[in-house]
Amino acid sequence: MRESAQALAEAPSQLSSQQLIGALVEQGLLTDPASPRGRLLFAAARLFEQRGFARTTVRDLAAEVGILSGSIFHHFASKEQILCAVMKEVITLASARMRSAAENAGCPQEKLRACIQSELEAIHEQAVPGFSILVTEWRSLTEESQEEVLRLREEYEQIWLDAIVAAKCPGGAPALVRRLLVGALSHTYSWFKPRNRGLSIPDLTDHIFQIFTP
């Protein structure tokens, strides 16, 4: 793996998706995508995002990874725990990605732009499968699970708030601006398709950035 080592040396804070995942797995922060549990989580992220949590059955999920439905409960205690685990993986990976993107930005304006683009990539590229679940399926979690995920999410939101403050966004309190952005960005899952040659993710980022900055 001489190429990857070289890339790492050249741009240590801009890892490729593969490299970032590998690093997080080694630190024990992320489940190995090649492990049975990892494959299950990956398939769950896809199905929950596409069909929704309630409309995805454990039989669907089992079929997706090629096992029987009962075997799922060798890895997870309940269907809800799968959703919770997916969300934890999602927010962990998204946090690492966005911190990297924010750190590499020069001025405050560029930092905010990087946050917007990072979240759009998380939603629309294969970067963070299942990211939109964080918003759409939040109510499907038990209160205990919500607290668990929320604790992991705090770091992610802090990066956002810092970026919004630094960029001096109009529209009141930074927390309010962030909440409006959460809605606007997550909803893009329903209508924006990067395959449309008409509008790329950087294009979309530009437009949103223009609206939310003075």
Add this chain to the structure above:
Amino acid sequence: MRESAQALAEAPSQLSSQQLIGALVEQGLLTDPASPRGRLLFAAARLFEQRGFARTTVRDLAAEVGILSGSIFHHFASKEQILCAVMKEVITLASARMRSAAENAGCPQEKLRACIQSELEAIHEQAVPGFSILVTEWRSLTEESQEEVLRLREEYEQIWLDAIVAAKCPGGAPALVRRLLVGALSHTYSWFKPRNRGLSIPDLTDHIFQIFTP
């Protein structure tokens, strides 16, 4: 009802919620809320909004209006048809409300402000129960139902697009701006509680207006 007649004469385009509903019922555009079907739709709007469509059972819904679950299917062919009917009622009422609000606005800027406030009121006040379902439960509709609701929704969206164009919002195409607004506004259902003395709907409207206008 001398008072209401007087109010009608004084401000014919600013009907109260009750009056507006009454007028729409008489035109056959809305189901009478006092009828069995109307009470069922109202209860469904509340439950679908609070718990989500999939997590609401027909038994929940029947209990809410005080009948047995089987009796529901005397009024509707399927659970999905209830959701479809709710959405049609929602968009019909919301359209009438917003057209009234937009027509009463003076300048283009005020028109956009009125649209924002009207949609926020639809989401958070009792004005249009179940409005947020239009976004959150869209995927729970069959494709045929989606087309039906979409047809009704076109008028509503046209009012929005006109307002966005007239207000000269930055951020690219009006349709894009509207989509970002849909996300930002509908997501307020998850975090904004008008009971909070800290932030009222006009306050929130101001902040959003400030962000989305030049």
Add this chain to the structure above:
DNA sequence: AACGCTACCAAGCAAGCGCTTGGTATTCAA
């Protein structure tokens, strides 16, 4: 008085759901 219409009940069916149980094949360390 007879009819038809609306609104509902009582009972339950068939299917699908999340999840459990007891057992087996494979792997790998002691």
Add this chain to the structure above:
DNA sequence: TTGAATACCAAGCGCTTGCTTGGTAGCGTT
């Protein structure tokens, strides 16, 4: 060579789900 751990199968349990069926009570019309 044995024993423990992992990953899974085969079968199905108990429950909930949306929905059906056959019947009834009340009401307004003719």
